[in-house]
Amino acid sequence: MTSTTHASFIIERRYQHAPKRVFAAWSDPQAKRAWFVEGEGWDIRSYEMDFHEGGEEKSSFRFVKGEETFGEETLFSNDTVFNEIIANERIIFTYSMARNGARFSISLASVEFSAEGQGTRLVFTEHAAFFDGADGVHMREAGWQELLLKLGDHLDKQGFGQ
Amino acid sequence: MTSTTHASFIIERRYQHAPKRVFAAWSDPQAKRAWFVEGEGWDIRSYEMDFHEGGEEKSSFRFVKGEETFGEETLFSNDTVFNEIIANERIIFTYSMARNGARFSISLASVEFSAEGQGTRLVFTEHAAFFDGADGVHMREAGWQELLLKLGDHLDKQGFGQ
Numbered sequence: 492m493t494s495t496t497h498a499s500f501i502i503e504r505r506y507q508h509a510p511k512r513v514f515a516a517w518s519d520p521q522a523k524r525a526w527f528v529e530g531e532g533w534d535i536r537s538y539e540m541d542f543h544e545g546g547e548e549k550s551s552f553r554f555v556k557g558e559e560t561f562g563e564e565t566l567f568s569n570d571t572v573f574n575e576i577i578a579n580e581r582i583i584f585t586y587s588m589a590r591n592g593a594r595f596s597i598s599l600a601s602v603e604f605s606a607e608g609q610g611t612r613l614v615f616t617e618h619a620a621f622f623d624g625a626d627g628v629h630m631r632e633a634g635w636q637e638l639l640l641k642l643g644d645h646l647d648k649q650g651f652g653q
Numbered sequence: 654m655t656s657t658t659h660a661s662f663i664i665e666r667r668y669q670h671a672p673k674r675v676f677a678a679w680s681d682p683q684a685k686r687a688w689f690v691e692g693e694g695w696d697i698r699s700y701e702m703d704f705h706e707g708g709e710e711k712s713s714f715r716f717v718k719g720e721e722t723f724g725e726e727t728l729f730s731n732d733t734v735f736n737e738i739i740a741n742e743r744i745i746f747t748y749s750m751a752r753n754g755a756r757f758s759i760s761l762a763s764v765e766f767s768a769e770g771q772g773t774r775l776v777f778t779e780h781a782a783f784f785d786g787a788d789g790v791h792m793r794e795a796g797w798q799e800l801l802l803k804l805g806d807h808l809d810k811q812g813f814g815q
Contacts, residue, residue, distance in 0.1 A: 493739055493742050493743055495743060495763060495765055497661075497663075497763065497778050497780075499659075499661060499780065501659075572734075572747075574747070574749060574759045575749075575756060575759060577655055580655050581655055581657060583759050583782055585734075585736065585747045585761065587736060587737075594737060597736050597737060597745050597761065598761070599747065599759065599760070599761035599780055599782070601657060601659065601782050603657055616659050616782070618659075618661065618761055618780030620745055620761070620763050620778070
């Protein structure tokens with residue numbers, strides 16, 4: 492018998508950039524790739540994003556730093572579908588993660604952007620079903636914590652203009 | 654600005670029928686239609702289901718009993734995608750609901766089937782994001798409570814054979 496574990500988490504972040512600039516880092520394929528998939532310790536095998544409702548984002552990668560844990564033969568993949576997009580306000584997407592082709596989680600994620608002073612308050616909410624041998628919610632939340640930090644670094648490097 | 658509300662609920666049910674019979678009531682389009690969309694008070698405008706991973710189920714309907722609340726011009730629609738199917742064990746699907754074409758919720762739902770004696774323990778878990786003017790989690794949970802009762806009635810009518 493298979494097993495299924497359900498879990499949710501919410502991460503709230505503030506960025507010193509207007510909502511339209513933060514949203515652009517999610518909607519522009521080049522910007523998204525820069526903070527979402529690139530970075531030390533990752534070996535990106537493929538990445539493509541078609542950012543519109545019903546469109547898909549697909550990536551596959553190895554954790555180079557994680558060889559002790561995952562082994563160099565382990566290929567991870569992320570298949571995302573964008574369910575709803577409201578520019579500068581909300582993105583809702585569904586994604587599944589697989590290890591060597593075996594799906595180990597399916598998630599519903601929502602990203603909400605709102606203006607706060609000159610900056611943006613971002614709320615990331617994920618509900619996930621984890622299957623046998625899945626990474627589990629703590630590692631998943633840690634992964635998104637890191638990604639949302641990388642998003643901030645990416646925005647800061649782009650500067651504070653319009 | 655739009656608003657988004659996140660909510661989850663779990664419903665657990667027991668049926669006096671084996672998992673393969675309960676699962677069949679979800680996987681067979683005729684059976685699914687019988688308990689999922691038909692019934693007093695519903696005016697079904699369209700229904701189709703393609704039950705495989707990546708396949709869709711689409712329905713549109715009016716609540717005839719609810720004219721006071723919803724108005725006779727109100728058309729609801731449910732667009733579902735099946736994300737994962739393990740026969741007799743687990744179904745995971747994503748669905749959005751719309752009122753006259755305006756989407757008001759997106760959900761991740763999971764149905765788990767396990768044998769318990771001669772019968773089945775079913776666990777239904779839904780995580781939903783509700784948008785402006787959405788029905789909200791209490792009405793949604795009540796809707797699934799009713800559907801899962803209808804599923805039981807449907808199974809009982811089919812009898813207790815293999």
